[in-house]
Each structure stands twice: as C-alpha cells, then as structure tokens.
Amino acid sequence: MNRLATTFTGLEFENPFVLASAPPTESKRKILKAFEAGWGGVVTKTIGLHPVENVAGPKTIFQRTSEEKPYVSRNKRPDTVSHSSWNWELISDQPLELWLPDLEDIKTTYPTRRVIASIMAGAGNDEEMENWKKLARAVVGVGCDAIELNMSCPHMDRKDMGANIANDETIIREIMAAVKVAVDVPIWVKLTPATSTLVDAAGAAYEAGAASISLCNTFPSLPLMDPETLKFEVEVDGLVTSGGLGGLAILHQALQRVCDISQAYPDQAISGIGGIRGWREAFNFIAMGAGNLQVCTAAMEEKGSGGVGVKLIQELKDDMLDYMDRKGYASLEEFRACARHRIVQHAQVRRKSGSYNGGYLAAE
Ligand SMILES: Cc1cc2nc3c(=O)[nH]c(=O)nc-3n(C[C@H](O)[C@H](O)[C@H](O)COP(=O)(O)O)c2cc1C
Numbered sequence: 001m002n003r004l005a006t007t008f009t010g011l012e013f014e015n016p017f018v019l020a021s022a023p024p025t026e027s028k029r030k031i032l033k034a035f036e037a038g039w040g041g042v043v044t045k046t047i048g049l050h051p052v053e054n055v056a057g058p059k060t061i062f063q064r065t066s067e068e069k070p071y072v073s074r075n076k077r078p079d080t081v082s083h084s085s086w087n088w089e090l091i092s093d094q095p096l097e098l099w100l101p102d103l104e105d106i107k108t109t110y111p112t113r114r115v116i117a118s119i120m121a122g123a124g125n126d127e128e129m130e131n132w133k134k135l136a137r138a139v140v141g142v143g144c145d146a147i148e149l150n151m152s153c154p155h156m157d158r159k160d161m162g163a164n165i166a167n168d169e170t171i172i173r174e175i176m177a178a179v180k181v182a183v184d185v186p187i188w189v190k191l192t193p194a195t196s197t198l199v200d201a202a203g204a205a206y207e208a209g210a211a212s213i214s215l216c217n218t219f220p221s222l223p224l225m226d227p228e229t230l231k232f233e234v235e236v237d238g239l240v241t242s243g244g245l246g247g248l249a250i251l252h253q254a255l256q257r258v259c260d261i262s263q264a265y266p267d268q269a270i271s272g273i274g275g276i277r278g279w280r281e282a283f284n285f286i287a288m289g290a291g292n293l294q295v296c297t298a299a300m301e302e303k304g305s306g307g308v309g310v311k312l313i314q315e316l317k318d319d320m321l322d323y324m325d326r327k328g329y330a331s332l333e334e335f336r337a338c339a340r341h342r343i344v345q346h347a348q349v350r351r352k353s354g355s356y357n358g359g360y361l362a363a364e
Contacts, residue, residue: 003324003331004040004317008292009186009211009269011114011145015040016332017282017316020273020294021118021148021190023060024308026092028102032109037310038317041114043188043214043294046091046150047099047139048120049131057236059089061223062247062301072224074233082277084250085297086223086234088155088243091120096135100142107143115143116188120150122160123171132175133182140183147185149175152192152217154244163192163220169204176208186211188271193250193257194220202261202268212269213261214294216254218244247297251275255284259343262289266340277312279319286332287339 004015018041019025019034026045034042064080065072072083092099107115117139121131136147151172153162165171172189179187189205191198193216202213220242223233232240254274262270272285273294282293295316299309329335350356 001330003329004320006291006332008271009146009188011186012112013040013114013292014112015317016286016292017313018043018114018116018271018292018294019299019308020296021046021150022296022300023089024296024299027094028106030306030308031102031106031115033306033310034308034313035106035110035113037305037308038313039113039309041116041145043116043118043148044092044099044103044144045094046118046120046153047094047096047135048091049096049135050122051095052090052093054090054093055088055236058234060085060087060300061234062297063224063233063249073226082248082297082301084245084247085218085300086221086243086245087218088234088241090155091150091153096138100138103139103144104142114145116146116148117144118148118150118190120153120161121175122158123165123168123175124160128160129174129178132178136179136182140185145185146188146211147179147183148188148190148214149179150190150217151175152190154192154194154218154220155242163194163217166192167195167197167201169200172201172204173208176205176210180209188212188214190214190217192217192220193253193274198257199260199264203265206265206268212271212292214271214273215258215261216250216274218246219250219253221245246274247301248275248277251281251284255288258285258290259288259340262337262340263343266337279316279323282316282320283323283335284339286336288343289337289340291332291336 006013006016021043025042061074063083065083066080119135122128151166156162189210270290271292272290276295277298
C-alpha cells in the first residue's frame with residue numbers, strides 16, 4: 001500500500017508533494033523531468049492571454065544569511081544558508097497555443113500524475129470573464145486535471161489582476177461563476193497572503209464552488225539596498241518595484257494564514273505553500289489542516305537538478321515515510337489538522353498565576 005497516496009479535491013495523488021506554479025513548471029521539459037523525479041503533481045506556471053515581457057535584468061534572486069555577522073544578501077559568501085527568494089517575474093511568456101500540445105503530451109506520458117493548470121485573466125467586464133472561460137476550456141480540453149486561478153501575483157500594475165483583486169469578494173465570485181460554467185474539474189483558488197480579509201476572501205471562493213484554496217503566493221516585498229554601493233540587490237537602471245518574497249522566510253506567516261482558513265472552514269480543502277524545504281515544514285502545514293503541499297523556492301535552489309528538485313522530492317517522500325513509520329501512521333489523514341485545535345485566542349492561554357487572563361474566561 002502506498003501510504004503517501006492522498007485524495008485531494010477528488011483527485012488521487014501518488015504523493016501530496018506538488019511543484020508550485022513558477023519556473024520549475026514553466027516548460028514541458030521541466031515538468032517531464034519533475035514527474036520522472038517523482039513529484040505527485042505540478043501546478044503549471046501561470047498561463048494568460050495577455051502578452052508579457054519581463055524586466056531587463058534578473059527575475060529572481062536567492063538570498064542567504066550566515067551565523068557570523070548575520071545579514072541577508074544574494075552575495076555569495078562561505079557558510080551561508082538559504083533565507084528566501086525574491087522575484088518580480090511575470091506570468092508565463094509562452095502563449096496558450098504552445099502550452100496546449102505540451103500539456104497534452106505531459107498528460108499522455110504521465111496519466112496518473114496530476115497536472116493543475118494555473119490561469120489568469122483580468123476582471124470587471126465581460127471580455128475578461130470570457131478570457132477566464134477560454135483559458136479554462138482550453139487547458140481542460142487537453143487533459144488537465146484541475147485549474148488553479150491565480151488571484152495572487154504580487155507584482156501586477158493592472159488593478160484588475162493578481163493580488164490586486166484578491167480581497168474583492170464580488171470579483172472572486174464573478175470569476176468563479178465564469179470558470180464553473182466553462183469546465184467541470186476541481187477549481188483551486190490561489191490567494192495572496194497580503195490582505196487583512198483573507199479569511200473572507202477564502203470563504204467567498206469556497207461558497208462560489210472552489211474545491212480548494214492554495215496559500216500562499218509570495219509576500220509583496222522590496223529587495224535590499226547595499227549601503228556601500230547604494231545599489232539594490234536587484235534593479236534595472238537603478239529602479240526596482242515591489243516583488244514577491246518566498247522560501248523559508250515566509251514559512252511561519254504562511255502557516256498562520258493556512259491555520260486561519262483551516263479553522264474558519266474545517267471541512268474545506270487547502271493546499272499549503274510557503275517555505276517548504278523538507279518533511280518538517282510539510283508536516284506543519286498538514287498539522288494545520290492542509291491536504292496537499294506545494295514547493296517552489298527549495299526546488300529552484302537545488303543545484304544540478306535543473307531547478308525541479310530531483311533530490312528534494314526523494315527526500316520529502318523518504319523522510320515523511322520514515323516519520324510515519326516511527327509514529328505508526330498509515331496515512332497522512334491520520335495526523336492532518338492535529339494542531340489546529342491547539343491554536344487558540346491569547347486569553348485562552350494560562351497565565352503565570354494559574355488563571356486565564358485574570359479570570360476573564362472563568363467568568364464567562
Ligand atoms: C520566480 C518565481 C515565479 C513565480 N511565478 C508564479 C506564477 O506564475 N504563478 C503563481 O501562482 N505563483 C508564482 N510564484 C509563487 C510560487 O508558486 C509560490 O507560491 C511561492 O514561491 C511560495 O512558495 P515557496 O516558499 O516554496 O517558494 C512564483 C515564485 C517564484 C519564486
């Protein structure tokens with residue numbers, strides 16, 4: 001029996017580890033390599049209909065820190081460990097027409113692995129709703145198992161796209177309604193963590209028929225400036241803009257948000273993303289209620305694997321199985337959400353005196 005097998009949003013996964021929408025899933029070549037290495041699924045790099053052109057400089061940097069005089073920088077130094085990725089990469093620059101035959105080939109070669117197509121269009125008018133439908137129909141037509149709606153890209157100038165729309169419940173419902181009439185596969189909705197109304201946004205998506213929330217995309221953030229040179233660690237002609245922070249640095253914040261959604265909607269599905277480098281981080285997302293796990297930065301950082309985490313997926317599977325052996329778990333479901341009920345309000349935590357917030361709770 002495959003103890004890592006899961007059923008998530010009605011789809012069977014050989015294992016719950018999925019490459020997130022990003023460079024590791026930007027091409028047929030990389031996706032085939034990822035499946036050969038053993039990933040349970042991929043979410044494709046986001047596919048859109050509007051042409052994109054990336055900045056004239058590096059799109060992603062990997063930042064490291066050290067124990068000695070610790071500071072975060074992309075500069076290569078001895079004895080450093082990974083801190084985060086920072087990127088301002090736009091969605092896929094491969095047009096839909098070229099993606100479709102690639103997706104079909106991938107599904108034919110690996111029929112039992114899950115391919116989730118990430119798609120993105122705008123909002124606010126019928127034409128954009130038609131764009132969502134067109135993208136959805138096209139990718140499902142060539143065999144994609146599910147769709148992930150990108151409502152979370154942190155560096156879109158357009159006000160009707162990406163993270164800019166993620167706290168607008170009306171827009172979430174409109175897009176969901178459009179995509180739902182177009183296709184009959186599970187719809188995952190990827191939200192931005194950068195909103196104070198995340199739980200409401202997730203609620204609107206679930207209510208409108210989302211099979212899962214994917215959380216989280218990168219956190220809007222700025223790169224650092226070198227005090228000596230006054231250059232940003234990444235810039236073009238001296239200029240930079242808000243980009244997205246990923247990797248270990250966002251793990252705790254991602255966990256908290258996954259927990260918020262999981263507590264508010266305990267019967268709904270969540271795909272956990274943000275800072276997963278090994279089975280311990282994956283465990284923590286599962287313990288908060290996630291039933292599926294997505295990885296980006298750690299796979300990109302692995303040297304010699306073409307950026308798809310060949311060693312990483314083997315380790316994730318082996319180490320998780322090892323843990324399950326030690327604990328006697330037959331499946332991930334046996335410990336999923338085991339931590340959720342232990343996240344409480346501050347007043348519910350015992351004070352030094354033995355009381356609970358001065359007896360506030362006892363009086364209730
Ligand atoms: C270079 C880069 C490009 C990304 N592109 C996309 C994208 O096109 N669509 C999307 O939904 N998320 C995109 N992401 C976000 C990742 O899918 C993921 O949500 C985020 O990096 C957090 O996971 P991590 O901590 O494992 O990196 C991108 C991330 C990086 C680093």
